[in-house]
Amino acid sequence: MSPDQDIDSAADRREFMEGVAVGGIGVAFAAALPITATADEPVPPARGPGQPVPVKLNVNGTDHDLKLEPRVTLLDALREGLHLTGSKKGCDHGQCGACTVLVDGRRVNSCLTLAVATVGRKVQTVEGLADGDVLHPLQLAFIKHDAFQCGYCTPGQLCSAAGLLKEGRAKSDDEIREEMSGNICRCGAYPNILVAVREVRQGALKEKP
Amino acid sequence: MTPFDYTRAEGSAAAVKQVSGSAKATFLGGGTCLIDLMKLHVENHDLLVDITPLPLDRIEATAGGGVRIGANVRNSELAHDATIYKNYPALSEALLSGASPQLRNMATVGGNLMQRTRCPYFRNGFSPCNKREPKSGCAAKDGYNRSHAVLGVSEHCIATHPSDMCVALIAFDAVVKTHGPKGERAIPITDFHLVPGDTPDRETVLEHGELITAVELPAAPWAMRSHYLKVRDRASYEFALASAAVALEVVDGVIKTARVALGGVATKPWRAADAEKSLVGQKPGAPAFAATAEMATKGVAPRQFNGFKVALVRRVIVRALETVAAMK
Numbered sequence: 001m002s003p004d005q006d007i008d009s010a011a012d013r014r015e016f017m018e019g020v021a022v023g024g025i026g027v028a029f030a031a032a033l034p035i036t037a038t039a040d041e042p043v044p045p046a047r048g049p050g051q052p053v054p055v056k057l058n059v060n061g062t063d064h065d066l067k068l069e070p071r072v073t074l075l076d077a078l079r080e081g082l083h084l085t086g087s088k089k090g091c092d093h094g095q096c097g098a099c100t101v102l103v104d105g106r107r108v109n110s111c112l113t114l115a116v117a118t119v120g121r122k123v124q125t126v127e128g129l130a131d132g133d134v135l136h137p138l139q140l141a142f143i144k145h146d147a148f149q150c151g152y153c154t155p156g157q158l159c160s161a162a163g164l165l166k167e168g169r170a171k172s173d174d175e176i177r178e179e180m181s182g183n184i185c186r187c188g189a190y191p192n193i194l195v196a197v198r199e200v201r202q203g204a205l206k207e208k209p
Numbered sequence: 210m211t212p213f214d215y216t217r218a219e220g221s222a223a224a225v226k227q228v229s230g231s232a233k234a235t236f237l238g239g240g241t242c243l244i245d246l247m248k249l250h251v252e253n254h255d256l257l258v259d260i261t262p263l264p265l266d267r268i269e270a271t272a273g274g275g276v277r278i279g280a281n282v283r284n285s286e287l288a289h290d291a292t293i294y295k296n297y298p299a300l301s302e303a304l305l306s307g308a309s310p311q312l313r314n315m316a317t318v319g320g321n322l323m324q325r326t327r328c329p330y331f332r333n334g335f336s337p338c339n340k341r342e343p344k345s346g347c348a349a350k351d352g353y354n355r356s357h358a359v360l361g362v363s364e365h366c367i368a369t370h371p372s373d374m375c376v377a378l379i380a381f382d383a384v385v386k387t388h389g390p391k392g393e394r395a396i397p398i399t400d401f402h403l404v405p406g407d408t409p410d411r412e413t414v415l416e417h418g419e420l421i422t423a424v425e426l427p428a429a430p431w432a433m434r435s436h437y438l439k440v441r442d443r444a445s446y447e448f449a450l451a452s453a454a455v456a457l458e459v460v461d462g463v464i465k466t467a468r469v470a471l472g473g474v475a476t477k478p479w480r481a482a483d484a485e486k487s488l489v490g491q492k493p494g495a496p497a498f499a500a501t502a503e504m505a506t507k508g509v510a511p512r513q514f515n516g517f518k519v520a521l522v523r524r525v526i527v528r529a530l531e532t533v534a535a536m537k
């Protein structure tokens with residue numbers, strides 16, 4: 001068995017197990033991934049669909065040249081290819097929001113986005129929210145209001161809230177709750193997340209320290 | 210996911226040719242349904258043709274006073290479009306009740322029309338399922354079928370159609386425009402989705418490689434008084450247990466036009482045409498609405514765990530009609 005086949009069958013088993021937990025929000029195990037980190041390795045001879053292709057990703061303002069199989073999701077490319085492990089894999093199926101990032105300023109689930117499909121677009125992750133050592137107002141507000149416990153959902157919550165602020169529609173508490181409903185928090189930090197997002201929305205932390 | 214190639218569409222005709230030319234090729238929209246199902250190995254494809262670069266992303270007025278919605282318009286864009294919000298409010302409400310803000314930013318109109326059932330036996334990849342694997346049986350019929358359909362079911366499949374958007378579209382007589390290997394056609398949405406019958410694997414009338422290019426809504430002044438009501442297990446980010454898109458035109462205290470479409474309870478987006486007719490000529494109010502709700506659920510076939518949906522959807526219909534009747 002070639003190493004490639006090994007990776008595939010491991011992925012198959014993992015996906016089968018996830019399939020068993022239908023409808024639920026399961027935590028996926030980090031998978032071995034068909035990712036090559038540099039673009040200058042020799043291309044193996046074609047052996048069917050899915051050969052790695054050059055993928056230029058613009059993440060937090062920096063271009064990265066990767067070589068990825070087209071099936072690699074943006075989430076896996078960020079985490080396994082670029083070692084930007086802020087974005088989290090909660091369910092890998094669009095059901096939890098832990099993987100939320102901004103693509104061209106719009107919040108999306110990176111687990112259901114193919115990395116190749118984001119070539120030519122601007123990706124922003126939680127690592128790109130702060131301005132150097134100066135935290136983003138949302139990050140300050142999350143700390144101030146204790147808006148997390150284990151912190152696993154937090155990068156997704158922050159990126160989602162950043163998207164919400166850009167959209168500028170959520171005003172009342174109910175609207176903020178509804179507009180943040182794509183991010184599940186197993187620790188139930190919702191009340192404090194609401195307070196943090198509300199405070200930033202109201203501009204209390206608009207001035208960066 | 211099994212390995213696949215990816216390419217960006219360079220024109221509708223080229224995309225149609227690429228997909229129709231290979232049984233294992235398909236279109237990629239926002240990916241929120243397709244990538245999910247490919248991860249589950251419920252669907253496997255060798256080639257994904259990304260159609261999001263195609264210029265099918267406009268919402269524009271039609272000569273007849275209606276609106277033409279490009280297939281690549283994202284669900285969030287459509288929901289917040291000022292014309293849709295004002296002239297077809299139930300469509301905005303339906304879209305905003307679906308999925309999450311992130312998913313709505315990704316999901317396209319074409320992909321939403323084509324989204325597949327959330328039946329857990331279909332999604333798990335191994336239970337008998339005639340939709341996933343023809344002639345393998347249906348595990349849902351005698352399984353845990355609380356989320357399943359009570360209308361439009363067959364011996365072979367009771368899977369619920371999951372879309373909220375389509376319920377509003379069917380209430381508004383939408384027409385699906387396509388570009389296929391044999392040319393272009395316009396398909397009334399009532400004919401677009403298929404009930405399972407004995408071929409639950411065939412879900413729409415589209416041919417392989419036929420591309421949805423737009424959805425057209427005809428002019429419908431009465432649609433301004435429309436409403437989408439969705440009942441689910443949690444307040445947000447959840448599929449419908451029962452939902453209704455309704456509209457009423459009342460002239461001199463009497464109903465002139467009525468629309469009743471249902472979601473969460475049927476195998477396809479469901480238009481209750483007889484129930485609508487029964488409202489015409491009546492005074493809006495509890496007695497007429499209750500009779501209509503009763504009529505809309507004629508022929509229901511509940512199974513062991515989904516009987517509650519019959520009473521639930523009747524109440525959803527009545528409440529939605531009451532809401533619309535009270536609109537200024």
Ligand SMILES: Cc1cc2nc3c(=O)[nH]c(=O)nc-3n(C[C@H](O)[C@H](O)[C@H](O)COP(=O)(O)OP(=O)(O)OC[C@H]3O[C@@H](n4cnc5c(N)ncnc54)[C@H](O)[C@@H]3O)c2cc1C
Pocket residue numbers: 093094095235236237238239240241242243244245260280281306307308309312315316317318319320321322323324371372373374419420421422446447448449
């Ligand atoms: C966690 C979760 C919760 C959800 N909750 C809801 C909900 O509450 N209500 C609801 O209605 N929906 C819900 N959805 C479903 C969501 O609305 C659909 O997945 C989405 O609309 C599909 O659009 P897409 O562009 O992402 O499609 P894709 O995944 O890209 O494609 C889906 C299918 O459509 C085909 N396709 C795409 N575009 C075209 C075209 N132009 N012509 C022909 N074929 C095409 C593709 O080949 C594929 O077969 C949910 C999804 C998830 C993951």
Ligand code: FES
Pocket residue numbers: 088089090091092093094095096097098099100109110111112
């Ligand atoms: S990892 Fe859960 S939504 Fe992407």
Ligand code: FES
Pocket residue numbers: 147148149150151152153154184185186187188189
């Ligand atoms: S803080 Fe633990 S999941 Fe949200």
